[in-house]
Amino acid sequence: xxxxxxxxxxxxxxxxxxxxxxxxxxxxxxxxxxxxxxxxxxxxxxxxxxxxxxxxxxxxxxxxxxxxxxxxxxxxxxxxxxxxxxxxxxxxxxxxxxxxxxxxxxxxxxxxxxxxxxxxxxxxxxxxxxxxxxxxxxxxxxxxxxxxxxxxxxxxxxxxxxxxxxxxxxxxxxxxxxxxxxxxxxxxxxxxxxxxxxxxxxxxxxxxxxxxxxxxxxxxxxxxxxx
Numbered sequence: 650x651x652x653x654x655x656x657x658x659x660x661x662x663x664x665x666x667x668x669x670x671x672x673x674x675x676x677x678x679x680x681x682x683x684x685x686x687x688x689x690x691x692x693x694x695x696x697x698x699x700x701x702x703x704x705x706x707x708x709x710x711x712x713x714x715x716x717x718x719x720x721x722x723x724x725x726x727x728x729x730x731x732x733x734x735x736x737x738x739x740x741x742x743x744x745x746x747x748x749x750x751x752x753x754x755x756x757x758x759x760x761x762x763x764x765x766x767x768x769x770x771x772x773x774x775x776x777x778x779x780x781x782x783x784x785x786x787x788x789x790x791x792x793x794x795x796x797x798x799x800x801x802x803x804x805x806x807x808x809x810x811x812x813x814x815x816x817x818x819x820x821x822x823x824x825x826x827x828x829x830x831x832x833x834x835x836x837x838x839x840x841x842x843x844x845x846x847x848x849x850x851x852x853x854x855x856x857x858x859x860x861x862x863x864x865x866x867x868x869x870x871x872x873x874x875x876x
Contacts, residue, residue: 656679656680656681656702656703656770656774657680657681657682657683657699657701657702657703658675658680658681658682658683658701658702658703658704658705659682659683659684659685659686659692659695659696659699659701659703659704659705660672660682660684660685660686660704660705660706661685661686661687661688661689661692661704661705661706661707661720662687662706662707662736663687663688663707664687664707665687667707667736667759668685668687670763671705671736671766672685674763674766674767675770677767678767678770678771680703680770683695683699683701684696684699684701689706689720692704692706692720692724693720693723693724693727696724696727696728696731697727697728700728700731701728701731702730702731702732702774703731703732703733703734703770703773704721704724704731704732704733704734705733705734705736705766706720706721706724706733706734706735706736707735707736707737707759708720708721708735708736708737708748709737709738709739718747718748718751721733721735721748721751721752721753722751722752725752732754732773732774733752733753733754733773734753734754734755734756734757734766734769734770734773735748735753735755735756735757736757736759736766737756737757737758737759738758738759738760739758740758740760742834742838744756745831745834745835745838746838749835754769754772754773755769755770755772755773755831756769756831757769761827762825762827764824764825765824765825765827765828765831768824768825768828769828769831772801772828797839797840798836798839798840801832802832802835802836802839803857805818805822805829805832805833805836806836806848806851806852806857807852807857807858808821809833809836809845809848809849809852810848810849810852810853810857810858811858815829815830815833833845833848836848
């Protein structure tokens with residue numbers, strides 16, 4: 650996050666201990682918590698009045714999943730530019746897809762390491778990817794308008810297609826392996842594939858990386874990118 654950009658957040662969780670834990674974590678990453686709520690209606694009131702740049706909301710305690718996701722819609726209606734991060738006990742692809750479909754910027758399972766939530770905040774503001782060195786030389790430019798992935802996801806897909814393990818991806822991107830798995834889950838869902846092999850084949854067919862036997866195409870520099 651830029652030193653000159655003030656980031657403010659509203660937190661929603663029915664458990665005070667979680668609110669305090671997230672607030673403590675945010676202090677370490679220069680996020681100013683301007684409001685905390687244990688009730689969804691109060692959280693929406695705080696969002697409308699304070700217009701924070703970030704809402705972190707636990708949705709499991711809502712009457713049902715649809716009601717919890719409606720909270721995200723209402724927050725984005727009140728403050729269209731707000732980023733939203735969902736906290737949940739659920740880790741099934743359906744729950745993740747539903748949250749992202751209504752505009753959540755990130756989805757964090759409550760069993761994740763605190764570093765993963767910090768990484769999700771950086772991702773929400775489009776500054777999560779940092780490459781210590783240039784990507785592998787066989788990556789192609791990401792210019793196809795019909796590719797259903799963000800630039801960030803294409804970068805990760807290219808590295809996966811080149812055989813980079815989750816552990817190496819995590820080190821290279823300066824995030825945890827849980828965060829890498831989160832990105833891969835999104836990539837598989839969008840491409841309609843179920844594993845790394847199928848995703849790699851998709852990457853070859855769509856020119857994200859060179860297919861076997863093709864000459865390598867040098868890629869440009871890659872760094873942080875917007876969502």
